[in-house]
Amino acid sequence: MDRPTTVTDRASRGQRLLSPRAGRAPRGDRLFDGIIVGLGSLILVITVLAALVLFQGGRPALERFGFGFLFGTTWDPVHGEFGALPFIVGTLLTSFGALLLAVPLAVGSALFVSEYAPPWLAGPVSYLVELLAAIPSVVYGFWGIFVLAPVVRSIQLAIFLNPDLRAIPFLRSTPTGLGLFTAVLILAVMIVPYTASVARDVLRLVPQDQREAAYALGATRWEVMRHAVLPYARAGILGGVLLSLGRALGETMAVTMVIGNRTAVADSLFGQTATMASVIANEFTEANTALHLSSLILVGLVLFLLTIVVNLVARVLIHRLTPRGVG
Amino acid sequence: MRAGLELQGSRRRRRRVGDAVATGVVVLATLVVLTPLALVLVYLVGRGLGSIDLAFFTQLPAPAGEAGGGVAQAVVGSLELLLIAAVLGLTIGIGTGIFVAEYPDHPLVPSVRLFSDALIGIPAIVMGLVAYALLVVPLRHFNALSGGMALGLIMVPYVVRATDEVMRLVPVSVREAGYALGLPRWRVVLSIVVPGAASGIITGAMLALARVAGEAAPLLFTAFGNQYWNFDPLKPVAALPLVIYTYSISPYDSWHRIASASSLVLVAFVLVTTAVTRSVFAKRVR
Numbered sequence: 001m002d003r004p005t006t007v008t009d010r011a012s013r014g015q016r017l018l019s020p021r022a023g024r025a026p027r028g029d030r031l032f033d034g035i036i037v038g039l040g041s042l043i044l045v046i047t048v049l050a051a052l053v054l055f056q057g058g059r060p061a062l063e064r065f066g067f068g069f070l071f072g073t074t075w076d077p078v079h080g081e082f083g084a085l086p087f088i089v090g091t092l093l094t095s096f097g098a099l100l101l102a103v104p105l106a107v108g109s110a111l112f113v114s115e116y117a118p119p120w121l122a123g124p125v126s127y128l129v130e131l132l133a134a135i136p137s138v139v140y141g142f143w144g145i146f147v148l149a150p151v152v153r154s155i156q157l158a159i160f161l162n163p164d165l166r167a168i169p170f171l172r173s174t175p176t177g178l179g180l181f182t183a184v185l186i187l188a189v190m191i192v193p194y195t196a197s198v199a200r201d202v203l204r205l206v207p208q209d210q211r212e213a214a215y216a217l218g219a220t221r222w223e224v225m226r227h228a229v230l231p232y233a234r235a236g237i238l239g240g241v242l243l244s245l246g247r248a249l250g251e252t253m254a255v256t257m258v259i260g261n262r263t264a265v266a267d268s269l270f271g272q273t274a275t276m277a278s279v280i281a282n283e284f285t286e287a288n289t290a291l292h293l294s295s296l297i298l299v300g301l302v303l304f305l306l307t308i309v310v311n312l313v314a315r316v317l318i319h320r321l322t323p324r325g326v327g
Numbered sequence: 328m329r330a331g332l333e334l335q336g337s338r339r340r341r342r343r344v345g346d347a348v349a350t351g352v353v354v355l356a357t358l359v360v361l362t363p364l365a366l367v368l369v370y371l372v373g374r375g376l377g378s379i380d381l382a383f384f385t386q387l388p389a390p391a392g393e394a395g396g397g398v399a400q401a402v403v404g405s406l407e408l409l410l411i412a413a414v415l416g417l418t419i420g421i422g423t424g425i426f427v428a429e430y431p432d433h434p435l436v437p438s439v440r441l442f443s444d445a446l447i448g449i450p451a452i453v454m455g456l457v458a459y460a461l462l463v464v465p466l467r468h469f470n471a472l473s474g475g476m477a478l479g480l481i482m483v484p485y486v487v488r489a490t491d492e493v494m495r496l497v498p499v500s501v502r503e504a505g506y507a508l509g510l511p512r513w514r515v516v517l518s519i520v521v522p523g524a525a526s527g528i529i530t531g532a533m534l535a536l537a538r539v540a541g542e543a544a545p546l547l548f549t550a551f552g553n554q555y556w557n558f559d560p561l562k563p564v565a566a567l568p569l570v571i572y573t574y575s576i577s578p579y580d581s582w583h584r585i586a587s588a589s590s591l592v593l594v595a596f597v598l599v600t601t602a603v604t605r606s607v608f609a610k611r612v613r
Contacts, residue, residue: 025512032513036430039422040439043487046419046480047442050449053460108356116353125357132364134597136541138568139590142575143367146374146583189363196360220342222349250450252544253572277452277544284456284548300456304449311448312441 051304058298060291069298075263075279077287082295084276084302086265091275091303093180093266094255095248098187103241106192110199110237111225126200133193141257144186149258152185153177156270173270180266180273183259187251191244198240198318202233239317246311250303252277276303368594375591378584383592388554392579398589400556404471404565405540408550411475411560412539416482417532423483424490424528429516447484454480455545463549471557471564474550478542482535489531493524526608533604537597543568567593 025033061069061082072083113126156175159165166172173179206229214228230237260272261282274282276299287293382397389396423443427436454477462473497520505515521528543566546552551563552573567589574586 028513029511032516033430036422036426037433037435039419040426040430040433041435042419043423043439043442043446043483044435046483047446049461050453050457053457054453057456057460105356105360108353109360112353112357116350125361128361128364131598132360134537134601135364135367135594136543136568136597138541138543138571138575139371139594140367142571142586142590143370145575146587147366147370192360220346222346223342225349246448250448250452252450252452253568257572257575277450280452280456281544281547284459285551297456297460300453304453307448307450307453308445312445314448315444 051301054297054301054304058294058301061294061298064291065295069295070302073265077283077289077292080289080291082291084295084299086263087274087276087279087299088302089265090180090259090273091249091277093273094183094187094259094275095245097180097184098191098248099241099245101184101188102192102244103195105188106195106240106244107199107237109192110196110203113200114203115221115225115229126197129196130193132189137190137251137253138257140186140190140254144182144254144258148185149177149182151177152179152182152270170268171270173268176260176272178258178260178272179270180259180268181270183255183275186254186258187248190251190254191248194244194247195237195240198243199233199237202236202240203229205236206232235317235320239314242310242314242317246307246314249310250277250307252281256281276300371587371591371594374584375587375589378588379591383585383588387556388585389581391577392581394581396585398565398567398570398585400553401565401567401570401589402592404550404553404557405567407471407558407560407564408475408478408546408566409536409540411472412478412482413532413536415476415479416486416535416539419479420483420486420532420535421490421528423487424494425516425521427487428491428494429512429520443484443487446480447488450544451477451481451542452544452547455547455549458545458549466561469549469551469563470561471550472560474546474564474566475560477545477549478539481539481542481545485535485538486528486531489534490524490528493527493531494520496527497523530604530608533600533608537600537604540600541568541593541597543572547572 065072065082069082069084070088071085072081073085074081074083075086076082109125109129113122113129117125153175156173156177159171159173160175210228210232211224214224219227255275256278259274259278261274261278262272263274263279266273280296280300280303283292284296287296380397382395383399384397384402385399386395386397387400388398423439426433427439427443430436458473458477458480462476463469466473501519501523502515505519510518546566546569550566550569552569553563553565557564571586571589571593574582574589577583
C-alpha cells in the first residue's frame with residue numbers, strides 16, 4: 001500500500017538528521033529498538049502461528065477426507081464421516097441473507113445522517129447506530145431466543161395453518177422459531193453498523209461541488225443523491241459492505257443460539273441448519289473422537305482463510321478510495 | 328404545445344413525488360435500523376432489572392431449577408480474564424503501535440500493518456481455537472490463561488490501530504524539541520510522544536477491553552466456565568458471557584432470569600465503559 005506523506009514520515013526523516021542515531025546509537029536506544037521491533041514482529045509470529053496451529057490441528061481430517069471435505073454433505077460423528085458443505089452453505093446463506101437486509105438499511109441510515117438530518121440530530125443518530133455494534137453477540141442471542149424466536153414461530157404457525165402457503169416447499173417448516181430465517185434477522189441487525197459507519201464516512205468525503213453542480217442543473221434532492229453523490233461514494237460503500245460480510249461470516253454466539261444447530265443444509269427459509277462458526281461453538285467441547293475434533297479445527301481453518309481474504313479486500317478498497325487527511 | 332406543457336408538468340410532479348418517496352424511505356430505513364436497539368435495551372431493562380439483587384453479585388449459583396443464587400464467580404472470573412487479556416493485549420498492542428508509528432522506515436512495518444489489519448477480521452471463535460491448541464492441549468485441561476490469551480489476541484489489532492493513529496497526531500516539532508535537547512530516541516518516544524498521545528492510547532485500550540468483555544465464543548473451550556470460585560489461572564474459570572449462553576439455552580426459568588440479569592449487567596458495563604472513556608479521554612485528542 002502506498003501511503004502519502006504523513007507527519008511521521010517527515011518525523012523520521014528529521015530524526016535521521018537530528019538524532020544521534022546517524023552515528024552509533026546509544027545503549028538505551030539499542031535496547032529500546034530491540035524491544036519495540038520485537039513486540040512489533042510478534043504480530044507476524046502470532047498470525048503465522050495461528051495459521052500453522054489450525055493447519056496442524058486440522059491435518060488428520062485433511063489427510064482422511066482431502067479436499068472432498070469441502071464438498072461432503074454428511075456430518076456424522078458417530079460413524080466418523082465428516083463433510084463441511086452444510087456449514088459452508090449455512091455460513092454463505094446466513095451472511096448473504098443478512099447483507100441483503102442490512103445493506104439497504106445501512107446505506108439509508110448513512111444517507112440520513114450525512115445528507116438529510118440537521119446537525120443536532122445527525123450526531124446522536126450515528127452514535128446510536130454505532131451502539132448496535134457495542135452490544136455483545138451473546139446478548140443478541142439471548143434476545144433472539146426470548147423475543148425474536150417467538151415472533152418467527154408465530155409467522156411459521158400462520159404459514160403452517162394456511163393450506164395455500166403450506167404447499168410451498170420453500171416456506172414449509174416445523175414451527176420452532178429457531179432456524180435460518182431467525183439467524184438472518186439477528187445477523188442483519190448486528191452487521192448494519194459496519195456498513196453504516198463506513199458509508200457515512202465516505203458520503204461525507206464527497207466534495208460539496210459535486211452536490212452543488214447537480215442542484216444547479218435543477219435536480220431534486222433525491223436526484224442529487226442518486227446521480228451525483230452515491231456513484232462517487234460507491235466503491236467506498238462496497239468496502240463497508242465487505243467489512244460487514246467479514247463480520248457476518250465469523251459471527252458465532254447469536255447465530256448458534258437461534259439457528260437450530262442441525263448438521264444439514266437448510267431445507268426451507270425457516271429450516272434449522274448450522275454455520276461454520278456455530279458448529280464449532282456447538283460441538284467442540286462435546287467432540288470425543290480425535291477425527292471429530294480435527295474436522296472442527298479444519299472448519300475453523302477454512303473460516304480463518306475466508307475471513308482474512310474478505311477483510312483484506314475490504315481494507316484495500318477503503319484505503320484506496322478514502323482520500324487521506326480528511327475526516 | 329399544450330400537450331408538451333402537460334407532459335412537462337406531469338414529469339415535474341413525478342420527480343417531486345420521487346423525491347418525497349426517497350426522503351420517506353431514508354427516514355424509514357433509519358427508524359428500522361434503530362428499532363432493534365430500542366427493543367433490545369427495553370427488553371433487557373424490563374426483564375433484567377428485577378432479577379438483579381445483592382445475591383447476584385455475592386453468591387454462587389443455586390442448583391439447577393432452584394430459585395435464588397447468583398453468579399459472583401462469573402463476575403470475578405470475567406475480571407480475571409480481562410486482566411490477563413489486558414496484560415497480553417496492551418503489551419503487544421501498544422508496543423506494535425509504537426513500532427509502526429515511530430519506525431516508519433523499518434522494512435517490517437508494511438507487513439506488520441497488513442497482518443494487523445488481517446488479524447482484526449479473524450473471527451473470535453477461531454482465536455479460541457488457536458488459544459485452545461496453544462495452551463489447553465499442552466496443559467491437558469481447560470484454563471483461565473488460555474481464555475485470557477484468546478481475548479488478548481483479539482484486542483491486539485484494535486490497540487495497534489488506536490496507538491498508531493494518535494501517535495501520528497503528535498506534532499513533529501515536539502519530537503524535534505526533544506532531540507534538540509540531546510535526548511536519545513527512547514527518551515523522546517517514552518517521555519514526550521507517548522505521554523502526549525496517552526489519552527488516545529487509553530481510549531483505544533478501554534474500547535478494546537469493552538469489546539472483548541462481551542465475547543463468549545473464544546471462551547467456550549478455553550476458560551470453559553466454572554460453578555465455583557477459582558483464582559488459579561491454570562484452572563477453568565467462569566465468565567459472564569458464558570453464563571448468558573449456557574443459562575439462556577437451559578430449560579429452567581430461574582436460570583433464564585439469571586441470564587437476563589447477566590445480560591443487563593454486561594451491556595451496562597460495556598456501554599458505560601465506552602461512554603465514560605469517550606467523554607473523559609476522547610475530547611482531549613481531537
